[in-house]
Amino acid sequence: MLEMDCKMSPVIETKNLTKIFRLYHSPIERLSSFIPFSNNKCEEHTALENINFKVEKGEFVSIIGRNGSGKSTLLKIICGVLQTSSGSYETKGKIVSLLELGTGFNPELTGRENIINSARVMAFSVKEIKNKIKTIEEFADIEEYFDMPVRTYSSGMYVRLAMSLFLHLEPEVFIIDEALSVGDIFFVQKCFSKIEEMRKNGVSFLFVSHDINLVQTISDKVLLLNKGKALYFGDGNEACKIYFDIDKLIKPNESLSEQQEVEDHHDYNELKNKKQLFHKEGGRINSLIIVNEFNDQTLQVEMTKVLEFQIAYQAFSSIKNPAISIVMKNRKNIVVTTIIYKLEHEKSIIAVKIPFFVEAGEYTFDLIIGDMSINSGIFICEYKDLGPISVLFDYQNERAPFLGQFGLNTNSRNY
Amino acid sequence: MFKYIIKNSFYNFKNLYKTSLLSYFWVILQPLVMLVMYTIIFSQLMQAKLGDLGGEYSYALYLAMGILPWTVFVTAVTQGVNGIVNNTNYIKKIPNPVYVYVFQAVIEQLFHLVTVFSLLFIFIFFYGIDFSFQWFLILIPISLLGMLILGISMILSPINVFFRDVERTVAITLQVLMWSIPIVYPISIIPESFQWIILYNPLYYYFDAIREILLYGHSLSVKYILIMGVTSFVMFFSGYKLIKKLDSDVRDGL
Numbered sequence: 001m002l003e004m005d006c007k008m009s010p011v012i013e014t015k016n017l018t019k020i021f022r023l024y025h026s027p028i029e030r031l032s033s034f035i036p037f038s039n040n041k042c043e044e045h046t047a048l049e050n051i052n053f054k055v056e057k058g059e060f061v062s063i064i065g066r067n068g069s070g071k072s073t074l075l076k077i078i079c080g081v082l083q084t085s086s087g088s089y090e091t092k093g094k095i096v097s098l099l100e101l102g103t104g105f106n107p108e109l110t111g112r113e114n115i116i117n118s119a120r121v122m123a124f125s126v127k128e129i130k131n132k133i134k135t136i137e138e139f140a141d142i143e144e145y146f147d148m149p150v151r152t153y154s155s156g157m158y159v160r161l162a163m164s165l166f167l168h169l170e171p172e173v174f175i176i177d178e179a180l181s182v183g184d185i186f187f188v189q190k191c192f193s194k195i196e197e198m199r200k201n202g203v204s205f206l207f208v209s210h211d212i213n214l215v216q217t218i219s220d221k222v223l224l225l226n227k228g229k230a231l232y233f234g235d236g237n238e239a240c241k242i243y244f245d246i247d248k249l250i251k252p253n254e255s256l257s258e259q260q261e262v263e264d265h266h267d268y269n270e271l272k273n274k275k276q277l278f279h280k281e282g283g284r285i286n287s288l289i290i291v292n293e294f295n296d297q298t299l300q301v302e303m304t305k306v307l308e309f310q311i312a313y314q315a316f317s318s319i320k321n322p323a324i325s326i327v328m329k330n331r332k333n334i335v336v337t338t339i340i341y342k343l344e345h346e347k348s349i350i351a352v353k354i355p356f357f358v359e360a361g362e363y364t365f366d367l368i369i370g371d372m373s374i375n376s377g378i379f380i381c382e383y384k385d386l387g388p389i390s391v392l393f394d395y396q397n398e399r400a401p402f403l404g405q406f407g408l409n410t411n412s413r414n415y
Numbered sequence: 416m417f418k419y420i421i422k423n424s425f426y427n428f429k430n431l432y433k434t435s436l437l438s439y440f441w442v443i444l445q446p447l448v449m450l451v452m453y454t455i456i457f458s459q460l461m462q463a464k465l466g467d468l469g470g471e472y473s474y475a476l477y478l479a480m481g482i483l484p485w486t487v488f489v490t491a492v493t494q495g496v497n498g499i500v501n502n503t504n505y506i507k508k509i510p511n512p513v514y515v516y517v518f519q520a521v522i523e524q525l526f527h528l529v530t531v532f533s534l535l536f537i538f539i540f541f542y543g544i545d546f547s548f549q550w551f552l553i554l555i556p557i558s559l560l561g562m563l564i565l566g567i568s569m570i571l572s573p574i575n576v577f578f579r580d581v582e583r584t585v586a587i588t589l590q591v592l593m594w595s596i597p598i599v600y601p602i603s604i605i606p607e608s609f610q611w612i613i614l615y616n617p618l619y620y621y622f623d624a625i626r627e628i629l630l631y632g633h634s635l636s637v638k639y640i641l642i643m644g645v646t647s648f649v650m651f652f653s654g655y656k657l658i659k660k661l662d663s664d665v666r667d668g669l
Binding site: 104 | 419422423426430433504505506507508509510511577578662663666667
């Protein structure tokens, strides 16, 4: 019966939660706003508008949305460090947020002292933490550095120490943001298995991430924010789908009526609403459609599976060696690979099949037509930052064919 | 909450001089240097101007009783006014009301009073003044002074978030204040027709009360207690009201 009661009452519930920031352009403007009856010139920015969502006990809820969509503001309100402008929210039990990671860390103190210090600053029971310090030390696994001043730590060690403390605080609700993406994969995995264990013990999670792949695999529910409004709250797959289609939802194509007849399939074109840069006369990219092996149009692909890029182009004979290149970049904006194919003057469509033997995550790509010499060339026209393509893999439950950035073509023999 | 504040300010204080060799000695070193300098300049070089200090007590002792608490006052007000700005990363992360951090900043500095007064008592014994139970009366001006500092800090620290001019103004004002009340000089050197300027300044009574008790062995008059009490309570509660009211704005403004 008690268990039922717990399940029925959410640990976090918001009702029409709204946050408006008042922005002043100068101190003088702010000063004048204190004077009664003066015409107040401040600008108002609605960061969150009528947000309704709830987190049940033991649930894993993720919040996704582009930068500036209000994710952090929402988390800060739930943590209690910002106040609402209108609407209300309720939370039950102790909330720990990774926003607080490293709060109360004093660089002059040792790791051990800092664990205690940090627990005290965050108003957790120092006694309980003292009992657990052995487990925390083992979890952090930073060996002799545990008893050295924190200022001597590398940033990785710092995060390990802070994470180890946080994962052992035993809150009712745990808020995780991007902080988790720091640290090597083994530590991240260790954290995730700890998270899984906590989840089984009834801890609720609120997770903010741009890693859509991870969000999809790990969440019970997803809240999708866009420009301060909740676009969707519920099933993860649905939310992620809408996330990729936000542009289509928000910006109805103004020139649709004129263009519709010309190229009907442009509606499904990845180049829609993007700008082509022309460096030289002689060619252009007309359209790009990306399909998976079942010929469905998509920007998502399972790791090791194939996407086909169908590119319509024009290349005039003024280009000597026309070529198309697809420059793939990972989220750190590092070029992962460049795929180059020769184009022919008279043809107009090229289909490039790309098997994604790369680490799961998001990739953007540039599409360029150029005049090719050996390993370089002259840009004719280009589209920048298309995508993102998300490569999906469930690292938690499935054995990955490779770890790290790429899967190389390898063989092995036993003797 | 009160326990939280005291505990944290105590540990902050404890960790303050973690990596310096002289550690807590730094707390008294600065006022000690000032003490020596002022003593040399005023009692040796400008002796004639000082007049009568009340008989057998030397200027050094008189000065110590003013300048030691004054330095604590100055650092506490300065830290208190910056209490919000300096603790931005805590306020942005931990859901405590902002006044907690102002309290912490001030109380952390007030712990210095312990060191400062121990030094003072060494001085007093050195000059051969006998212990008297009346000395415990200084707890009244000291705790009221603490309340006053908290009040000033709670009024100014949230405003300092929006207008950084406040901390600069405070720094200058503190300098002027030190010379506008008898900290380093006796009130008797001021012409009687101008003494009202000092007597209308409530701050004067806090510092004079300490001397009255320790140096002259007087008791505290009702007038002193009233002036200090009213000033401290008014400042403290208006500060507390203001900082609670501005809490949300301060968070948005950080």
